[in-house]
Amino acid sequence: MxxxxxVYVCHCGGNISDYVDVEKVRAEIEKDESVFxxxxxxxxxxxxxxxxxxxxxxxxxxxxxxxxxxSPTLHLLTFSAVAERAGLNKYNYIHANIREQAxxxxxxxxxxxxxxAIQIVKAAVAKVKRSNALEPxxxxxxNAVAVVGAGIAGLRSxxxxxxxxxxVYLIERxxxxxxxxxxxxxxxxxxxxxxxxxxxxxxxAMNHKNITLFTGAEIIENSGSVGNISLKVKIAxxxxxxxxxxxxxxxxxxxxxxxVPDKFNFNITTRKAIYHNFxxxxxxxxxxxxxxxxxxxxxxxxxxxxxFSQKDEFLNIKVGSVLLATGFDPYEPKNDxxxxxxxxxxxxxxxxxxxVHYCDDKLVYKGKEVKNVAxxxxxxxRQVDGDNKYCSRYCCTxxxxxxxxxxxxxKDLYNFHFNRGIxxxxxxEVLYDESSRxxxxxxxxxEDHPPVVSKEGDKxxxxxxxxxxxxxTLEVEADLVVLxxxxxxxxxxxxxxxxxxxxxxxxxxNEIHMKLRPVxxxxxxxxxxxxxxxxxxxxxxxxxxxxxxxKSFSLIASGELSLSPxxxxxxxxxxxxxxxxxxxxxxxxxxxxxxxxxxxxxVNESVCKGCxxxxxxxxxxxxxxxxxxxxxxxxxxDALVSTD
Amino acid sequence: MARINPKFTTELxxxxxxxxxxxxNCGNCTAVxxxxxxDNSFPRKMVRYSVLGLENEIxxxxxxxxxxxxxxxxxxxxxxxxxxxxxxxxxxxxxxKYDWTGLSGMLxxxxxxxxxAFVLLxxxxxxxxxxxxFEPELLLHYGHYxxxxxxxxxxxxxxxxxxxxxxxxxxxxxxxxxxxxxxxKSYSELIVHMFTQKRTLGCDDSQTRWFQHLILVIGxxxxxxxxxxxxxxxxxxxxxxxxxYLESAVIFSVTFIFMIGRLSKKTQVSKNSHPSDxxxxxxxxxxxxxxFVVRLFIDxxxxxTNIWMYLIHLTVLVQWAIIIVPxxxxxxxxxxxxxxxxxxxxxxxxx
Numbered sequence: 001m002x003x004x005x006x007v008y009v010c011h012c013g014g015n016i017s018d019y020v021d022v023e024k025v026r027a028e029i030e031k032d033e034s035v036f037x038x039x040x041x042x043x044x045x046x047x048x049x050x051x052x053x054x055x056x057x058x059x060x061x062x063x064x065x066x067x068x069x070x071s072p073t074l075h076l077l078t079f080s081a082v083a084e085r086a087g088l089n090k091y092n093y094i095h096a097n098i099r100e101q102a103x104x105x106x107x108x109x110x111x112x113x114x115x116x117a118i119q120i121v122k123a124a125v126a127k128v129k130r131s132n133a134l135e136p137x138x139x140x141x142x143n144a145v146a147v148v149g150a151g152i153a154g155l156r157s158x159x160x161x162x163x164x165x166x167x168v169y170l171i172e173r174x175x176x177x178x179x180x181x182x183x184x185x186x187x188x189x190x191x192x193x194x195x196x197x198x199x200x201x202x203x204x205a206m207n208h209k210n211i212t213l214f215t216g217a218e219i220i221e222n223s224g225s226v227g228n229i230s231l232k233v234k235i236a237x238x239x240x241x242x243x244x245x246x247x248x249x250x251x252x253x254x255x256x257x258x259x260v261p262d263k264f265n266f267n268i269t270t271r272k273a274i275y276h277n278f279x280x281x282x283x284x285x286x287x288x289x290x291x292x293x294x295x296x297x298x299x300x301x302x303x304x305x306x307x308f309s310q311k312d313e314f315l316n317i318k319v320g321s322v323l324l325a326t327g328f329d330p331y332e333p334k335n336d337x338x339x340x341x342x343x344x345x346x347x348x349x350x351x352x353x354x355x356v357h358y359c360d361d362k363l364v365y366k367g368k369e370v371k372n373v374a375x376x377x378x379x380x381x382r383q384v385d386g387d388n389k390y391c392s393r394y395c396c397t398x399x400x401x402x403x404x405x406x407x408x409x410x411k412d413l414y415n416f417h418f419n420r421g422i423x424x425x426x427x428x429e430v431l432y433d434e435s436s437r438x439x440x441x442x443x444x445x446x447e448d449h450p451p452v453v454s455k456e457g458d459k460x461x462x463x464x465x466x467x468x469x470x471x472x473t474l475e476v477e478a479d480l481v482v483l484x485x486x487x488x489x490x491x492x493x494x495x496x497x498x499x500x501x502x503x504x505x506x507x508x509x510n511e512i513h514m515k516l517r518p519v520x521x522x523x524x525x526x527x528x529x530x531x532x533x534x535x536x537x538x539x540x541x542x543x544x545x546x547x548x549x550x551k552s553f554s555l556i557a558s559g560e561l562s563l564s565p566x567x568x569x570x571x572x573x574x575x576x577x578x579x580x581x582x583x584x585x586x587x588x589x590x591x592x593x594x595x596x597x598x599x600x601x602x603v604n605e606s607v608c609k610g611c612x613x614x615x616x617x618x619x620x621x622x623x624x625x626x627x628x629x630x631x632x633x634x635x636x637x638d639a640l641v642s643t644d
Numbered sequence: 645m646a647r648i649n650p651k652f653t654t655e656l657x658x659x660x661x662x663x664x665x666x667x668x669n670c671g672n673c674t675a676v677x678x679x680x681x682x683d684n685s686f687p688r689k690m691v692r693y694s695v696l697g698l699e700n701e702i703x704x705x706x707x708x709x710x711x712x713x714x715x716x717x718x719x720x721x722x723x724x725x726x727x728x729x730x731x732x733x734x735x736x737x738x739x740x741k742y743d744w745t746g747l748s749g750m751l752x753x754x755x756x757x758x759x760x761a762f763v764l765l766x767x768x769x770x771x772x773x774x775x776x777x778f779e780p781e782l783l784l785h786y787g788h789y790x791x792x793x794x795x796x797x798x799x800x801x802x803x804x805x806x807x808x809x810x811x812x813x814x815x816x817x818x819x820x821x822x823x824x825x826x827x828x829k830s831y832s833e834l835i836v837h838m839f840t841q842k843r844t845l846g847c848d849d850s851q852t853r854w855f856q857h858l859i860l861v862i863g864x865x866x867x868x869x870x871x872x873x874x875x876x877x878x879x880x881x882x883x884x885x886x887x888x889y890l891e892s893a894v895i896f897s898v899t900f901i902f903m904i905g906r907l908s909k910k911t912q913v914s915k916n917s918h919p920s921d922x923x924x925x926x927x928x929x930x931x932x933x934x935x936f937v938v939r940l941f942i943d944x945x946x947x948x949t950n951i952w953m954y955l956i957h958l959t960v961l962v963q964w965a966i967i968i969v970p971x972x973x974x975x976x977x978x979x980x981x982x983x984x985x986x987x988x989x990x991x992x993x994x995x
Contacts, residue, residue, distance in 0.1 A: 414650045432668075439665045441650055441696065463645070468669045469692045470685065476648050 002064035002092070002129045004036040006056055007121065010044035010069035012099055019103040021114045025068065028118045034129055036062060044069045050082050057086035064088075064128040068096040068121045089133030091565075091627060096124035119640050126639040130632045134565040139606045141227035141556040142320040145549075146171060148495055150213065151179020152538060153530025153545040154325035155201040160549035161323070162210035166556065169317050170205065170213045171233060175287040176277050177202055177215065179327050180531075181538060183264060183350070185357050188401045188431055195280070197538075202282045214315075215283060222498050225607040226525030227320050227561040237310030239288035249286055252303035260292050266330075266351040269358070274299050274306075320556030321525045323548050324509060326495060328531040331380030331388070331485040338376050338483055339453035345460055346453060346481040349375075349399060356406050363410045365480050371412060374462040374478035375399050376451055377419040381486030381535075384447045390506050392486025392535040397428040399484045400435045407438055415440040416476045418451040418464055443476075444468050453481050487535040499526055500588075508534040519548040524607075527552045566627035567608040568615070574622035575600040581614035581623060590614060652697025658753045659740075660918040661733035664695050666725040673717035673727040678846055679710060686710075687717055687727045690734060703741055704818045706990075708734040709976075709983030714847035715912020729916045736920065739975055742806045742813070748971040755919045762963050769959045778955075780948045784877060787958050791872050794965040802970035807982060814986050820993045830988040838981035853913070856898050861977070863894035864928070867935065877939060888939055895932030899925050924973035930960045 009026045011017035022040045030038045037056060041049045044067050057065060065088060067079045072095040080090040098117040106113035143166055147158045150172035158170045176182070177198065184194035205211045214235055221232035258273035273293040276286040288299075288306070300306045330350050333340040340346050345365060347355065352373075355365060363370040377399065381392040396419070403415040417440060424432040436442065443466045445451060451464040463475045489507040496509060501521050504510040509528045512520045519527045529548035530541040555561065568581075568589070577599040582590045587609055593602035601622075615623045624630065653664050673687050680686040690708060693701045711731045718728035740749030751758045776782045815822060837843060841861070844854040867888065870876045876888035902925050905914040934957035941947035947954060968974050 416648065416650075436668060437663070437665050439650060439653065441648060442669070443648075469696065470689065473645050474648055474696065474698075475645055 001034070002131065003034050004060065004062050005032075005034050005064040005066065005125060005128055006037040006053070006060070006062040007035055007039070007066045007125065008044050008049070008053065008068065009038070009040045009098075009121070010067065011040065011042045012069060012103075013043065016069070016099050016103040016117075019107050019110050019113045020098060020117045021110070022117075024114055025098070025117050025121060029121050029125065032122070032125055034064075035125065036060065045075055045078055050078075053079075053082050054086040057083065057088050062086075062088065063092065064131060065093045066096055066121065066124045066128055067093075068098045068117065068124065070099040071097050089135075091134040092128065092131050094124045094128040094131065096121045119642075122642070123636040123639040126635040127632050130629075130635055132627075134627060136565055137563040137567075137605050139227045139561045139563060141559055141561050142229075142318050143167060143556055143559065144169065144317070144319040145321045145323055145552050145556070146219070146229075146231055146317065146319045147323045147325060148219065149173075149179065149325040149327055149530075149532070150177040150215070151325060151327045151530065152181040152197060152201065153327070153532075153541045154179070154323075155198070155205055156542055157323050157325055157529050157545040157549040157552075158211050159201065159205050159208065160546055161553055162205070162208040164549070164553045164557070166210065166320075166553055168211045169231075169233075169319065170211055171217045171219060172213065172215045173218050175216045175236075175238060176281045176283065177213070178282065182277070182281070184353060186401075186405055187538065188397060188428060195278075198282070199280075213283075216287070219495060219498060224318075225604060226555060227606060229319050229322060229525060231317050231319060231322075233315045233317060235313040235315060236290075237307075237312065238285060239290060239307055239310050240285055241305040241307050242285070243305070248303040248305065252299035252306060253286065255298040255302055257296060257298060258289075258292050258294055260289070265354040265358075266348065268347070268351050268354055321527065321552040322499065323527050323529060323552045324495065324499070324501065324532050325529040325545060325548075326490055326532040328487040328508075328535070329490050331392075331488045333379055333483055333485060338379060338451075339455075339460070339481060340483060343453060343455055343460055343481070345479065346483060348379075348483050348485045349395065349402065350485070352480070352482045353398075353402050356402065356409065359410075361410075363406060363413065363480075368479065370410075370479040372414050372416065372476060372478050373403070373406065373480045373482060374416045374418060374451075374453075374476050375403065375482045375484055376453070376462070377417065377484045378447075379483040379485050380488065382420065382447065388486065388488065388506070390535065391423065393423075393540075394535060394537040395484045395486050396423045397431060397537065399482070400424060400431045400440075402482075403440055404431065404435050404438060407435075407440070416462070416478070417442045418462060419444055420447060442468070443474060453478075487531055490532070499523060501526060501528070504534075506534060508532065519544055519551050525552075525555055561606065563606055564610060566610040566625065567605060568603050568610065568612070569624045569626050570601050570603060571622040571624065572598070572600050574620045575618075576620060576622075577601055578619060580617045580619065584613045584617045586611070586613060646696075646698045646701060649697030649699065652699060653695065656694055656730075656733055656737060659733040659736040660916070661694070661730045662724075662726040662916075664691065664725060664730060666723040667691050667695060667727075668723060670722060672720045672722060676716045676720045678714070678716075687731050691725070691727050691730055694730060694734065702734060703738065703813050706814055706983045706987050707731075708738055709980050710843070710987060712841075712844045712847045713913045715915070718912050718915075726916065728912060732916070732918070735976065735979075736918070738810075739979065742810045742975075742979070743802070743971060744805050744809060745802065745971070748975075751967065751971050752918075752920055758919060758923065758967070761967055765963050765966060766959045769955065769962050773955055773958075778951050780951050780954065783951065783954055783958065787954070787961070788872075788875065788877070790958075790962065791965075794962075794969075795868075795872065798965060798970045803975070803978060806975070807978060810979065810982060811986065814983075815989060820990050822989045822993050826989055826992040830985055830992065833988045834981050834985035837984040838977070841980070843984065853911075856901060859894055860898040860902075860928075863891050863898065863932075867891035867895060867932070871935065876935075877942060885939070885943075889936060892932040892936040892939070896929050896936065897932075899929035899932065903929060920973050924968055927960060927964050927968055931957075931964055934960055 007029050009022045011022055026038045026040050029035055037060060065083055069075060076095045080093050083093040084090050098120055101120060102113045102117040145161050145166050146169045147154050148171050150170050158168045162168045181194040182198045186193055216236035218234050219231050220234045224230045253272050253274050256272035256274045259270045261267040262269045262271040264277040273289045274286055336342045381388055407413050407415055419442060422432055443464050445464050445467060449465050451462050453462050460478050460481060461475050462478050465471045466474050500523055502510045509532050511518050511533060512522060521528055527548040529545040530536060572595050577592055581601050587607050589604045589607035590601050592599055610625060612625050615625060671688055674680045674685045677686040708731050713728050713732060715728045718726045721727055736752045740752055773783055841857055870888045870891055874884045876884060879885055906917045909915045938954050938957045941950055941953050
């Protein structure tokens with residue numbers, strides 16, 4: 001019990017003292033024999049008063065302090081810091097709110113407001129008497145980060161982390177790096193292709209000693225907490241020996257009899273069961289698609305590097321933080337959505353981009369030359385009825401860029417943009433300008449009257465009530481209809497489920513605060529980057545990658561983590577492990593443990609947030625929350641209701 | 645339902661239109677246009693039709709004729725798409741669509757064709773004159789005879805059929821239901837607009853352009869009357885003599901002002917001059933001036949020794965009557981006033 005407590009009652013200019021008789025409050029509190037010193041002050045937060053408090057606490061050797069002033073949201077940290085500056089543990093400082101809870105709330109009743117203020121301050125004094133000095137937990141942090149996804153966001157984050165000095169495990173589920181960006185050719189605004197960007201990042205990453213890349217790899221188990229996270233990684237084999245001979249590989253691909261749609265080209269082309277995405281793909285080592293492989297053995301006959309004996313490998317790694325850069329999936333239109341899969345010349349934007357890549361002099365789709373291209377915007381985004389209410393941000397720019405590319409590449413090509421308002425925001429506006437100067441035609445409709453794709457004989461007709469032409473019904477004979485599909489979250493959310501990353505209403509990974517904490521998740525130590533968090537263009541993905549890398553590194557940079565001491569504590573004598581606390585804990589901080597032959601609950605100190613959810617469910621009252629013990633809280637209640 | 649034809653803009657550009665692709669549908673042109681109202685979006689509707697290549701819609705439209713080119717739209721266009729000049733080009737386009745001979749289109753689209761036509765006619769006149777041994781009396785006689793017959797034949801063979809084609813495009817084909825009495829009731833509209841161009845009054849802040857244009861029209865029509873029917877070059881009446889001098893002086897003075905305007909490009913309307921604009925204003929100027937000088941030569945009694953002067957006048961006259969009147973810019977005199985008439989008919993139509 002503290003016996004030399006200092007109490008400061010604040011006027012707050014008049015905010016408090018106009019309604020609460022602060023002198024009376026002080027006089028009442030002074031009666032408590034544990035109160036060694038009591039003062040009123042015009043502004044407790046003023047520099048001069050803070051200095052006086054430091055002097056008081058230090059010179060008079062006070063062992064507890066209370067300031068009765070405004071909301072703790074505003075100044076708790078201010079006075080905790082004052083206590084620390086004076087050499088008093090900050091947990092021996094208690095804040096009493098007599099402004100929001102007394103003077104402002106009861107400005108019509110000065111006597112009542114004063115009485116309430118006295119009770120509130122008494123409660124604070126009761127708690128401070130029973131307060132203990134607490135020190136933060138210090139946990140050693142592993143100087144390593146797992147970056148999940150080796151697309152452009154993952155690669156950039158990995159390089160940033162490695163350059164900061166962290167060990168980086170770059171974990172890619174596919175067998176090749178580069179993600180979506182590797183699938184694109186020219187990009188706005190530079191002439192650099194997606195492949196060139198990826199090559200640049202790949203070279204840099206591979207030349208950095210701190211980065212280890214795993215392809216065909218997935219995290220399958222996760223334990224521990226921020227600073228010390230243990231991950232189990234499953235690495236699928238490529239079924240190829242590492243030192244390959246390029247000549248024989250070509251033959252092996254040639255002889256493979258299995259033909260499957262090529263996902264890299266969004267199924268507009270096919271590939272073999274032994275493949276690489278394109279020449280120069282990274283890593284430059286083909287892979288055998290074992291799911292589709294028939295094990296006919298043809299490739300083995302011509303290529304000595306094929307190795308069917310390779311098995312899954314498992315690797316345990318320990319990291320301080322996990323950075324998720326798992327990217328997005330392109331929206332897959334429903335059957336017959338704008339004629340998709342029911343009308344023969346309807347493709348998606350990603351397919352169109354790959355098509356333009358493969359067609360040199362003439363744009364040809366399914367054997368027919370394409371002259372008129374109709375782009376239908378916002379397919380799968382900004383849905384009125386569907387779940388995807390959001391704008392996918394990148395598609396207007398990407399479409400116009402693709403349209404200009406096609407227009408410049410092929411003679412006499414005409415572009416028709418069926419849009420719902422063009423959003424080439426920021427610097428991308430110049431593309432819109434260029435496209436309309438090139439003669440691209442823009443037609444616009446509202447969401448309730450989307451364009452219609454229909455078949456008239458062997459012709460494909462796109463019809464719209466164009467609001468730019470006074471709602472006139474207009475039609476275009478299209479040789480190719482391109483559905484501008486937006487971004488959706490990865491269909492496979494296994495990593496999100498494993499790490500318990502909450503998802504937003506849009507189903508992308510959710511940040512803590514959209515504006516102020518944009519790359520952190522509620523799971524300590526896990527940050528998110530790139531389009532895994534929501535639709536982003538490359539530029540925006542880079543911003544978030546660098547932010548997430550910095551945030552992840554800041555957790556482990558000092559080699560140890562300082563964690564709040566106000567967490568749950570188990571009374572081993574009373575606990576009989578019923579598991580109810582474990583069920584109630586939203587952070588999985590409680591585990592069953594054996595203490596001298598007795599099964600009891602144990603708190604993982606680096607995971608517990610001190611939320612208190614476990615305490616009321618414990619049938620034997622074996623859990624205390626440090627800093628908010630039953631003893632402390634009950635004494636406060638007693639003080640609040642006492643009448644003397 | 646209308647099908648989009650992006651190739652149309654290329655054709656329209658051969659009539660003088662600027663970069664129609666520059667339009668990004670902001671609607672500034674409509675906001676400033678004094679002709680625009682809730683039902684009719686001037687000139688954006690026509691801009692949009694042009695960009696989309698809706699030829700049928702353009703051909704049934706009267707809007708291009710209802711615009712008198714104040715140029716406010718071009719001046720306020722943030723993309724410098726020159727909507728005013730587009731309307732001008734649409735008038736040229738429509739003129740060639742109304743013309744059954746197709747010569748209008750050829751002359752509008754190709755400067756060299758126009759030049760060749762002018763040269764051929766000049767050669768023709770000189771050849772004809774030489775076949776008469778440059779006999780002044782015969783030349784004047786045939787010149788007068790040509791004037792009278794040209795008026796009649798150009799009107800009957802070219803202008804009347806073209807007006808009927810215009811009516812067919814804007815009234816009959818779109819199935820505008822007009823009662824016979826409406827045709828009779830509205831004819832005053834035609835006469836008033838033909839001789840006053842009063843619609844221009846709503847377009848400009850200053851009335852100067854309207855006034856200059858008005859006296860030019862009156863001067864031109866009355867000089868035509870004075871030379872053809874009052875036989876100015878052979879008259880003995882001093883009243884007719886002075887009247888002719890006055891009328892021709894009005895013509896070459898006003899057209900001189902117009903030419904200066906087109907050269908200085910100070911107003912929006914004179915900024916962009918298509919060859920057909922120059923031909924129109926220069927030939928009108930030459931007509932007024934040469935007529936004036938010819939009559940002066942007669943009065944000074946030196947024409948017989950200087951018959952070249954009459955030859956110049958006759959050449960200008962023939963070129964004017966055979967190229968500019970039936971196939972050139974002169975036709976706007978008719979189409980504009982008939983457009984007002986047809987517009988009135990449309991408003992009276994039973995829908």
